[in-house]
Amino acid sequence: MNLRILLFSIIMSLGLIFLASCSKDRTVKSRAVYDSVNSFFDTKKQGEQVFEITGPSDTPIVGQFGTVLYQGISIFMYPNGDSVTYPYSIGLIELYNAKEMIYYRMPSVANGEILQCAGEIRIRAFKGDTDLVLRPGASFTVYFPTDTVITNMRAFKSSGVEPINWTPTSDIATYTTGIEIPGDYYRINGKFLGWMSCAAYDNVDNTATITFSSQTDSVETISKFIYIPSYNGLAIVDGNSINMPSGLKTHFLGVGLINNDIYSFHQYFVSQTQDINITMTQTSEQDLDQLLDNMSN
Numbered sequence: 001m002n003l004r005i006l007l008f009s010i011i012m013s014l015g016l017i018f019l020a021s022c023s024k025d026r027t028v029k030s031r032a033v034y035d036s037v038n039s040f041f042d043t044k045k046q047g048e049q050v051f052e053i054t055g056p057s058d059t060p061i062v063g064q065f066g067t068v069l070y071q072g073i074s075i076f077m078y079p080n081g082d083s084v085t086y087p088y089s090i091g092l093i094e095l096y097n098a099k100e101m102i103y104y105r106m107p108s109v110a111n112g113e114i115l116q117c118a119g120e121i122r123i124r125a126f127k128g129d130t131d132l133v134l135r136p137g138a139s140f141t142v143y144f145p146t147d148t149v150i151t152n153m154r155a156f157k158s159s160g161v162e163p164i165n166w167t168p169t170s171d172i173a174t175y176t177t178g179i180e181i182p183g184d185y186y187r188i189n190g191k192f193l194g195w196m197s198c199a200a201y202d203n204v205d206n207t208a209t210i211t212f213s214s215q216t217d218s219v220e221t222i223s224k225f226i227y228i229p230s231y232n233g234l235a236i237v238d239g240n241s242i243n244m245p246s247g248l249k250t251h252f253l254g255v256g257l258i259n260n261d262i263y264s265f266h267q268y269f270v271s272q273t274q275d276i277n278i279t280m281t282q283t284s285e286q287d288l289d290q291l292l293d294n295m296s297n
Contacts (some may be wrong), residue, residue, distance in 0.1 A: 034256025066145035075138035091124035099292035115199040157176035208246035
């Protein structure tokens with residue numbers, strides 16, 4: 001009798017262990033899996049502003065968000081070397097804050113280092129369906145509006161193809177305040193078209209490792225962003241960790257879609273080696289817009 005009771009107890013214990021294991025597996029497997037936000041972000045990202053140039057003028061192009069561009073027909077040519085005639089067009093995209101950079105998925109990172117960034121723009125010259133190029137040795141003047149003074153600023157360039165990486169150029173940015181045009185700007189003598197950033201290396205070692213985990217959500221399927229307000233610097237987190245400078249006030253944002261519903265997680269913290277536990281909650285497009293606006297303030 002005692003033997004039967006013992007065997008029964010052993011069988012019951014094994015059964016409970018098995019059920020607990022299955023329950024744990026179900027918990028792990030039930031973590032929410034998110035669809036890519038790329039298509040949704042594409043509906044929110046900044047559009048190209050187009051300026052038609054119909055004749056000679058000393059008046060600069062002024063973008064919606066304050067970029068000032070001086071250019072002229074003599075600096076452009078067709079890819080085959082032919083000269084350009086009026087009219088032609090200039091296309092401009094301006095990304096100056098967290099919201100615009102995140103929606104455009106344009107991080108300010110150079111070889112893994114988050115840059116101190118005054119802004120990211122794309123300049124395109126075209127006539128009809130043909131993109132124009134700069135003549136050899138030609139340049140234009142571009143002003144990036146700013147409210148901060150950072151040393152060692154210069155032009156960085158990028159192909160704009162993901163994964164985004166910025167490459168420094170020899171084109172130095174000069175801070176000007178009401179001297180050439182009213183307002184505070186960084187002036188760059190631009191020698192290339194396409195994506196340009198006015199930025200600087202922070203010259204600080206990446207001493208903090210931030211890792212990301214979740215008991216409720218599949219971290220790998222969440223779009224993850226790190227934004228440093230004092231740098232106006234954005235990084236997109238690939239994988240489950242990122243290395244960054246320590247001691248900086250930082251925003252983390254995770255975004256994902258389930259059946260076109262928006263889910264997000266936001267945490268504001270001082271960077272140090274730590275783990276951030278993500279719990280996504282459903283949000284609205286309007287609330288996400290407001291959150292992104294506030295991140296730059």
